[in-house]
Amino acid sequence: xxxxxxxxxxxxxxxxxxxxxxxxxxxxxxxxxxxxxxxxxxxxxxxxxxxxxxxxxxxxxxxxxxxxxxxxxxxxxxxxxxxxxxxxxxxxxxxxxxxxxxxxxxxxxxxxxxxxxxxxxxxxxxxxxxxxxxxxxxxxxxxxxxxxxxxxxxxxxxxxxxxxxxxxxxxxxxxxxxxxxxxxxxxxxxxxxxxxxxxxxxxxxxxxxxxxxxxxxxxxxxxxxxxxxxxxxxxxxxxxxxxxxxxxxxxxxxxxxxxxxxxxxxxxxxxxxxxxxxxxxxxxxxxxxxxxxxxxxxxxxxxxxxxxxxxxxxxxxxxxxxxxxxxxxxxxxxxxxxxxxxxxxxxxxxxxxxxxxxxxxxxxxxxxxxxxxxxxxxxxxxxxxxxxxxxxxxxxxxxxxxxxxxxxxxxxxxxxxxxxxxxxxx
Amino acid sequence: xxxxxxxxxxxxxxxxxxxxxxxxxxxxxxxxxxxxxxxxxxxxxxxxxxxxxxxxxxxxxxxxxxxxxxxxxxxxxxxxxxxxxxxxxxxxxxxxxxxxxxxxxxxxxxxxxxxxxxxxxxxxxxxxxxxxxxxxxxxxxxxxxxxxxxxxxxxxxxxxxxxxxxxxxxxxxxxxxxxxxxxxxxxxxxxxxxxxxxxxxxxxxxxxxxxxxxxxxxxxxxxxxxxxxxxxxxxxxxxxxxxxxxxxxxxxxxxxxxxxxxxxxxxxxxxxxxx
Numbered sequence: 099x100x101x102x103x104x105x106x107x108x109x110x111x112x113x114x115x116x117x118x119x120x121x122x123x124x125x126x127x128x129x130x131x132x133x134x135x136x137x138x139x140x141x142x143x144x145x146x147x148x149x150x151x152x153x154x155x156x157x158x159x160x161x162x163x164x165x166x167x168x169x170x171x172x173x174x175x176x177x178x179x180x181x182x183x184x185x186x187x188x189x190x191x192x193x194x195x196x197x198x199x200x201x202x203x204x205x206x207x208x209x210x211x212x213x214x215x216x217x218x219x220x221x222x223x224x225x226x227x228x229x230x231x232x233x234x235x236x237x238x239x240x241x242x243x244x245x246x247x248x249x250x251x252x253x254x255x256x257x258x259x260x261x262x263x264x265x266x267x268x269x270x271x272x273x274x275x276x277x278x279x280x281x282x283x284x285x286x287x288x289x290x291x292x293x294x295x296x297x298x299x300x301x302x303x304x305x306x307x308x309x310x311x312x313x314x315x316x317x318x319x320x321x322x323x324x325x326x327x328x329x330x331x332x333x334x335x336x337x338x339x340x341x342x343x344x345x346x347x348x349x350x351x352x353x354x355x356x357x358x359x360x361x362x363x364x365x366x367x368x369x370x371x372x373x374x375x376x377x378x379x380x381x382x383x384x385x386x387x388x389x390x391x392x393x394x395x396x397x398x399x400x401x402x403x404x405x406x407x408x409x410x411x412x413x414x415x416x417x418x419x420x421x422x423x424x425x426x427x428x429x430x431x432x433x434x435x436x437x438x439x440x441x442x443x444x445x446x447x448x449x450x451x452x453x454x455x456x457x458x459x460x461x462x463x464x465x466x467x468x469x470x471x472x473x474x475x476x477x478x479x480x481x482x483x484x485x486x487x488x489x490x491x492x493x494x495x496x497x498x499x500x501x502x503x504x505x506x507x508x509x510x511x512x513x514x515x516x517x518x519x520x521x522x523x524x
Numbered sequence: 525x526x527x528x529x530x531x532x533x534x535x536x537x538x539x540x541x542x543x544x545x546x547x548x549x550x551x552x553x554x555x556x557x558x559x560x561x562x563x564x565x566x567x568x569x570x571x572x573x574x575x576x577x578x579x580x581x582x583x584x585x586x587x588x589x590x591x592x593x594x595x596x597x598x599x600x601x602x603x604x605x606x607x608x609x610x611x612x613x614x615x616x617x618x619x620x621x622x623x624x625x626x627x628x629x630x631x632x633x634x635x636x637x638x639x640x641x642x643x644x645x646x647x648x649x650x651x652x653x654x655x656x657x658x659x660x661x662x663x664x665x666x667x668x669x670x671x672x673x674x675x676x677x678x679x680x681x682x683x684x685x686x687x688x689x690x691x692x693x694x695x696x697x698x699x700x701x702x703x704x705x706x707x708x709x710x711x712x713x714x715x716x717x718x719x720x721x722x723x724x725x726x727x728x729x730x731x732x733x734x735x736x737x738x739x740x741x742x743x744x745x746x747x748x749x750x751x752x753x754x755x756x757x758x759x760x761x762x763x764x765x766x767x768x769x770x771x772x773x774x775x776x777x778x779x780x781x782x783x784x785x786x787x788x789x790x791x792x793x794x795x796x797x798x799x
Contacts, residue, residue, distance in 0.1 A: 461643025
């Protein structure tokens with residue numbers, strides 16, 4: 099291609115190059131550069147519509163979502179006076195009476211503006227139990243009947259409890275690390291250090307560990323099932339290989355939802371899998387495979403198997419049989435030849451397939467939602483739940499942030515070791 | 525290649541075990557996608573073999589009741605809209621990327637592919653958050669826009685592959701013969717890369733037609749697509765109508781993807797003929 103470089107200039111560019119050179123007695127190379135620049139702009143303009151659309155339909159939504167993980171102005175917006183009163187507070191003990199009075203005024207205001215519930219919820223996310231205390235105090239302030247707000251505030255023990263005021267103070271910063279830390283079961287302690295949350299509140303590390311465990315189990319299972327089949331397909335004559343590859347591609351082309359639906363039918367208590375296990379004598383009684391971890395892993399393995407197998411197969415296909423013959427003729431036993439000659443060459447394919455499956459497993463949503471039990475929900479299911487049920491966008495955003503970091507990190511490794519073009523499967 | 529030139533009996537056993545293992549793996553691959561097919565023709569209301577009798581009653585439910593009909597209609601609206609936009613813009617982008625003068629291909633390509641890598645829940649939740657602000661949530665336009673992001677990478681990659689076999693000198697020849705760029709595109713380039721474009725379109729259609737997570741977040745009750753009806757059905761009550769819907773969806777996806785792959789292969793095959 100590089101030998102053809104001069105003819106790479108297309109006609110309009112040449113024409114413009116000529117006229118530019120004619121009008122301006124500058125060097126021809128300057129005109130050429132200008133023409134090249136125009137060319138670049140035109141190719142960019144061709145790609146621009148899709149790039150803009152992707153920015154709008156994909157880029158902005160994700161940036162907006164992730165920003166919710168670190169930006170939460172609810173408390174700061176609802177407590178302007180308190181924020182001001184706490185500006186000079188050192189965080190030790192209780193703040194002065196002025197802060198209590200300011201908080202009382204802010205709480206009354208938020209009740210008048212109808213934002214009290216939002217505020218109570220936001221505080222509750224950071225300080226479990228705060229919701230009822232805030233709403234109770236708001237009601238007392240409303241029906242005060244001449245009682246000074248300061249006395250009301252002091253009469254509710256919650257507002258003098260250790261931990262309350264540092265939480266309020268931290269909430270008055272709209273930019274917060276609270277949710278990201280929470281997503282890793284961490285929090286700021288009173289001394290300004292980071293500590294583990296108490297065990298009864300810690301849930302997310304467990305969810306991440308579960309997601310990684312399921313992803314690893316599925317990856318291992320697809321490798322155990324897929325490697326021998328890929329090897330067989332690469333070894334048999336072309337016609338037979340074509341038939342075998344169809345057996346891999348048919349499920350690959352069927353949607354995840356349809357395959358998950360098929361597995362929900364198969365895994366029923368009176369479904370085919372249980373029939374088979376009884377008939378084979380593997381199980382003595384019908385097992386609860388639906389809503390179980392093992393059912394989830396079986397279904398995910400079925401869906402991911404082609405993703406692991408196809409990259410391995412595409413590498414195996416390129417290894418010439420003569421290499422193994424050469425190894426045999428040099429006296430290698432079959433296993434030695436396989437280990438020393440074959441495996442090292444297949445390794446990139448194995449890496450590609452396994453990494454791809456592992457990365458895709460981290461983001462699984464449909465299959466755990468339909469087949470997994472309550473204790474088999476993966477990180478994606480928690481994200482959806484925080485949006486649909488708890489309406490806690492910040493927590494959903496923080497979990498998304500961490501899931502995305504893992505996914506892109508692993509994908510970065512994938513792209514660095516293996517190159518992006520491996521994604522073009524079949 | 526499976527057996528060495530002078531196989532020992534141990535080696536024969538190993539190869540026999542390999543065949544046995546692979547046979548089981550193929551059963552594992554095929555049985556689950558084939559099982560819904562006979563079940564969808566069951567006249568009974570249970571998922572039990574042997575079938576109680578053959579009937580098409582569950583297909584009548586899927587094709588004949590209002591709930592499923594509107595789902596099929598919605599699926600078609602969304603999938604056709606997505607295909608149209610993703611194919612048009614994706615083809616333009618693939619043409620731009622195939623030009624060596626395209627600036628920053630190394631940055632643009634990963635960005636284009638990123639919708640395939642980012643977990644779809646994150647895409648769905650983010651779209652819901654943003655689209656709700658700009659009034660696109662619960663609209664067909666919103667769903668089509670989000671699906672276009674998921675589908676366009678397939679178009680860019682397939683059309684890009686068919687362009688690697690395209691000889692750009694043909695465009696220069698057309699230009700020298702007096703064709704304007706647009707004429708040259710429609711008369712010279714498009715006919716030659718058409719297999720790739722059609723294949724990309726089929727990929728885009730299937731991507732949208734099979735998608736459920738984004739729809740779950742963006743669709744209003746009246747905009748439920750077929751996969752969403754299935755998802756809801758699977759959660760609430762397992763009716764054999766689901767096996768009929770699954771069979772229909774599977775048949776459509778497989779037919780379209782077989783066609784897409786044949787076309788893609790043909791499109792790339794031109795590389796061999798054009799040098």
